[in-house]
Amino acid sequence: MEETGVRILVVDDERAIRRFLRASLSAHGHTILEAAAGREALSAVAEQRPDIIFLDLGLPDMDGVEVTRQIREWSDTPIIILSVRDREADKIAALEAGADDYLVKPFGMGELMVRMRAVLRRVWQAHRQEAVFQSGELKVDYTRRRVWVGEREVNLTPTEYDLLKLLAQNAGKVLTHPHMIQKIWGSDLIGADHLLRVNISNLRKKLEADPARPQYILTEAAVGYRLRLE
Incomplete structure (x- = not known):
């Protein structure tokens, strides 16, 4: 798998954020899937098999940390948290639940792309050990x-x-x-x-x-x- 043409699931209850990420990431050749709530995200991961997940913590039906924990019960799909919460406790909770990285809003697209490539390279290199x-x-x-x-x-x-x-x-x-x-x-x-x-x-x-x-x-x-x- 190359670092273009990645299937990205964006999970955020704010339509403006989803629209911004869809426009920005699509311009780099990626396919964007969307979910506005936690349970919708869990179904999307199971049914649509994204390569990576961008996940907000403040979802209307369940906390993003719990979404991460439930995904990790059966999937190793990389997860990057995108959240306004910048407390150390929130970052630790998300990472201990199984998130791969944590980026505080507002963020620059350049930094997000670098973080995404780093996470995907780490995952793909692990898979290539027995390719x-x-x-x-x-x-x-x-x-x-x-x-x-x-x-x-x-x-x-x-x-x-x-x-x-x-x-x-x-x-x-x-x-x-x-x-x-x-x-x-x-x-x-x-x-x-x-x-x-x-x-x-x-x-x-x-x-x-x-x-x-x-x-x-x-x-x-x-x-x-x-x-x-x-």
Whole structure:
């Protein structure tokens, strides 16, 4: 992934702030997603898979620190706090909840861009330590989010890719249904069991020569799934 074309979720209840960030960040080639409240932000993270989150603390339905804490229960998406609160206690609370950085309003766009690039580089460098997974003919390139079976590139939805990545990073290990649901959707999503089954079925159709007799994504009856490691 490059440092242009980043999917950014802006979470702020002030329309003017969202409009300003959308205009400024879009000019740099980034895709901007928006949420005006905490619960809306939690849904957006699960459904839209942003690369980074810009989060205000003073949201109308829940505090941004709690939003950060809930996101960190199942996602490692980078979070930069953008807040008028400049007390040390507020900064410590947000960072201890799992935020990656903290910027006090008002801020300059130059500083925000530098902070964003620094956070993203740190995350991507950690991911590049094992940038490609391979088992048999299945290959997953974590850096470019691309998947192949043999010479054939496979097009996956964001959720299908995240499921495959989760399985690949734990190849050979059985992942329980609750663990996978927590990592991909969070624990409160209604119908998550059905979503998991549907997405695994779709993955098998795209990856397996015979989806009825899978060679890669194996079912552990009544427990979960395991990606075969060859």
